[in-house]
Amino acid sequence: MTAVTETIRNGVDTEQMFGTLDAITADPSLGAFQFRVSNEWIAGAHNRSSMQRFYGAGQEDTSRSEPFTIDAGEPAVLLGHDTGANPAEALLHALAACLTTTLVYVAAARGVRLTAVESTLQGDMDVRGCLGLSDEFRNGFTGIRVSFTVKGDAPEEKLREVVERAQQRSAVYDMVTNGLPVAVEVLTA
Amino acid sequence: MTAVTETIRNGVDTEQMFGTLDAITADPSLGAFQFRVSNEWIAGAHNRSSMQRFYGAGQEDTSRSEPFTIDAGEPAVLLGHDTGANPAEALLHALAACLTTTLVYVAAARGVRLTAVESTLQGDMDVRGCLGLSDEFRNGFTGIRVSFTVKGDAPEEKLREVVERAQQRSAVYDMVTNGLPVAVEVLTA
Numbered sequence: 526m527t528a529v530t531e532t533i534r535n536g537v538d539t540e541q542m543f544g545t546l547d548a549i550t551a552d553p554s555l556g557a558f559q560f561r562v563s564n565e566w567i568a569g570a571h572n573r574s575s576m577q578r579f580y581g582a583g584q585e586d587t588s589r590s591e592p593f594t595i596d597a598g599e600p601a602v603l604l605g606h607d608t609g610a611n612p613a614e615a616l617l618h619a620l621a622a623c624l625t626t627t628l629v630y631v632a633a634a635r636g637v638r639l640t641a642v643e644s645t646l647q648g649d650m651d652v653r654g655c656l657g658l659s660d661e662f663r664n665g666f667t668g669i670r671v672s673f674t675v676k677g678d679a680p681e682e683k684l685r686e687v688v689e690r691a692q693q694r695s696a697v698y699d700m701v702t703n704g705l706p707v708a709v710e711v712l713t714a
Numbered sequence: 715m716t717a718v719t720e721t722i723r724n725g726v727d728t729e730q731m732f733g734t735l736d737a738i739t740a741d742p743s744l745g746a747f748q749f750r751v752s753n754e755w756i757a758g759a760h761n762r763s764s765m766q767r768f769y770g771a772g773q774e775d776t777s778r779s780e781p782f783t784i785d786a787g788e789p790a791v792l793l794g795h796d797t798g799a800n801p802a803e804a805l806l807h808a809l810a811a812c813l814t815t816t817l818v819y820v821a822a823a824r825g826v827r828l829t830a831v832e833s834t835l836q837g838d839m840d841v842r843g844c845l846g847l848s849d850e851f852r853n854g855f856t857g858i859r860v861s862f863t864v865k866g867d868a869p870e871e872k873l874r875e876v877v878e879r880a881q882q883r884s885a886v887y888d889m890v891t892n893g894l895p896v897a898v899e900v901l902t903a
Contacts (some may be wrong), residue, residue, distance in 0.1 A: 637894075701889060
């Protein structure tokens with residue numbers, strides 16, 4: 526029982542975690558990943574993304590027997606029929622999820638047992654930008670505020686360090702704060 | 715019948731659209747929006763975001779009787795139990811959804827009737843960054859490729875213009891390509 530308790534921490538198999546880190550260190554080509562999404566327009570602001578295969582750890586991953594799907598929409602005040610979270614809310618979800626998973630993994634690696642992690646995120650925008658009414662406003666959020674509540678069997682300073690480390694290593698936090706190149710091609714037939 | 719056909723284009727009520735644009739132009743304070751997400755950690759890489767209320771068009775919006783929820787996860791090879799699309803895939807979804815809705819709205823405004831919009835997105839990363847194994851790699855994607863297939867009753871050039879305009883006005887495209895400030899606060903009790 527002690528062995529089991531020691532290996533699984535915060536729902537993460539730390540033995541598998543350290544094994545994965547060792548394997549990638551031994552063969553760096555295993556670190557190359559490609560994630561993919563397919564999106565289909567349904568009507569108006571309603572569209573749906575599917576995620577199934579990806580490439581990683583040296584091979585095409587076929588472990589998902591079905592795709593995940595996420596529906597997008599807009600509320601009535603933004604001309605939609607509320608068929609799903611809107612794209613700006615989806616971006617906040619991506620950021621919340623990535624910071625949370627990263628801090629949970631960091632805590633597992635550092636021997637910190639977490640009991641609760643919750644976050645609230647707020648993003649402000651003036652839609653005169655994205656609606657094309659004014660060039661004075663950017664299209665997206667001017668900024669995002671994230672408030673984490675983190676509880677666990679460690680001193681406050683240790684819990685804060687785990688969140689700081691998550692900011693230093695989160696993939697989505699990196700992308701949202703620093704930006705990245707996006708290439709768009711268009712086929713019309 | 716003709717009137718209905720003219721007003722609803724691509725599933726968008728263009729009369730409501732132009733009314734909204736006029737209303738915001740007349741009272742610019744209506745353009746201020748705030749979107750929000752709450753996220754709760756469940757176990758390991760499994761966490762769940764909820765989106766319900768937001769502020770916009772001069773008031774707190776209470777039109778959603780239930781929150782939308784999106785679950786996050788990681789596949790086995792990234793130490794999870796595949797409880798949902800991972801955060802990097804969620805970011806690709808946010809980008810796909812925003813570009814799609816923006817181009818559908820732009821087409822509706824410009825009198826272009828669309829028959830199909832599909833997109834595939836790919837993002838490449840070396841996880842040696844986000845796993846903390848190397849500082850040579852950024853944590854997030856090095857770049858994203860988006861391929862749109864757009865069909866409708868307009869010449870190819872017009873369809874391409876609609877996609878270009880969507881890139882110029884999409885909230886998430888702006889955020890992902892340019893980045894934005896993210897402030898993180900931590901509560902431990």
